[in-house]
Amino acid sequence: MRSSTGTATTATDRDRQDPRDHRAGYVGRFAPSPTGDLHLGSLYTATAAYLQARAHNGRFLVRIEDLDRPREVPGAADRILATLEAFGFEWDGPVLRQSEHTDRYQDALGLLRAQGRLFACDCSRSRLANTAAYPGSCRSRSPGTIGEPCAWRVRIDPAPIRLNDRLQGSFERDLRRHGGDFVVRRRDGIVAYVLGVVIDDADQGVTEVVRGADLLESTPQQIHLQTLLSLPTPSYAHLPVLTEPDGAKLAKSRRTSRLNPLAPVDELTQVFALLGLDPPAGVREGSLADAWAWALRHWRLSCVPKGLERAL
Ligand code: GLU
Numbered sequence: 001m002r003s004s005t006g007t008a009t010t011a012t013d014r015d016r017q018d019p020r021d022h023r024a025g026y027v028g029r030f031a032p033s034p035t036g037d038l039h040l041g042s043l044y045t046a047t048a049a050y051l052q053a054r055a056h057n058g059r060f061l062v063r064i065e066d067l068d069r070p071r072e073v074p075g076a077a078d079r080i081l082a083t084l085e086a087f088g089f090e091w092d093g094p095v096l097r098q099s100e101h102t103d104r105y106q107d108a109l110g111l112l113r114a115q116g117r118l119f120a121c122d123c124s125r126s127r128l129a130n131t132a133a134y135p136g137s138c139r140s141r142s143p144g145t146i147g148e149p150c151a152w153r154v155r156i157d158p159a160p161i162r163l164n165d166r167l168q169g170s171f172e173r174d175l176r177r178h179g180g181d182f183v184v185r186r187r188d189g190i191v192a193y194v195l196g197v198v199i200d201d202a203d204q205g206v207t208e209v210v211r212g213a214d215l216l217e218s219t220p221q222q223i224h225l226q227t228l229l230s231l232p233t234p235s236y237a238h239l240p241v242l243t244e245p246d247g248a249k250l251a252k253s254r255r256t257s258r259l260n261p262l263a264p265v266d267e268l269t270q271v272f273a274l275l276g277l278d279p280p281a282g283v284r285e286g287s288l289a290d291a292w293a294w295a296l297r298h299w300r301l302s303c304v305p306k307g308l309e310r311a312l
Helices: 009-015 040-055 077-087 102-115 192-204 213-228 266-272 282-285 287-299
Strands: 027-030 057-062 118-121 151-155 162-166 169-173 182-185 208-212 235-239 242-243 309-311
Touching: 027 040, 040 057, 040 077, 040 208, 040 235, 040 242, 040 266, 040 287, 057 077, 102 192, 102 213, 118 309, 151 213, 162 213, 162 235, 162 242, 169 213, 182 192, 192 213, 208 213, 213 235, 235 287, 266 282, 266 287, 282 287
Parallel strands: 027 057, 208 235, 242 309
Antiparallel strands: 118 151, 151 182, 162 169
């Protein structure tokens, strides 16, 4: 079953959608990469995904996206889970760690290969620098003429890919101009994020993805893979990315993004406000459980401020 991501709706329609309308079998998720500890930006994403799932009486899953072992910070995965717990998140079922079931991605690569969609590419990074889209240099080279180390790219189609994001509205990308044939297995042998996320969202039955707008650009690639692999397309809601007050990327080391797990209610109420809620003083002074109960009563995806970025 494909979702309504391809259906045109207006901003007004989106605002009218009540997230508390029960959608049978809602499954949401939070999928952090263990490249550092949980910070304000990731708490904000997790909170929106959690409230959206619970407001639909849905399931909420946590998945550790640890395919990129070289970028993993030792101990970060466990610390992320401990911090989520300290902030009162409750997830359903065991935490899925991508590194523990890489055979699923190999199966998907096998399917793409059998469709003639994969090709090897040994272009260097510098050769591809300054191009908005892969120029197709290795697209027609005969298989077998390129040895490892090489990346594996998937062939794209000429038609534009559209999605109707629940926060960002209608979004369209012609992959020929945005990225071109893209990498699904990196030169170092690691499965690319886009393939891992598509397989796991489908395997876990995720119906709605709530995540940062920094991933909006990669969503058309994900939809392309879902189509090739006959997987459902979940609905998407891309949250504005939090930035420093001066618009700079939220730096994990700065005071503004560091979390204090000893004051979870303070931190959470700040996050609720960033998500467009208006927690009264009583919520700030109350318990963690009361703060979540209040947020759940007031949560509306349509209250989240619009835009790709939101300055602190
Ligand atoms: N693992 C990604 C990250 O931490 C998020 C992936 C997703 O939500 O699709 O940025």
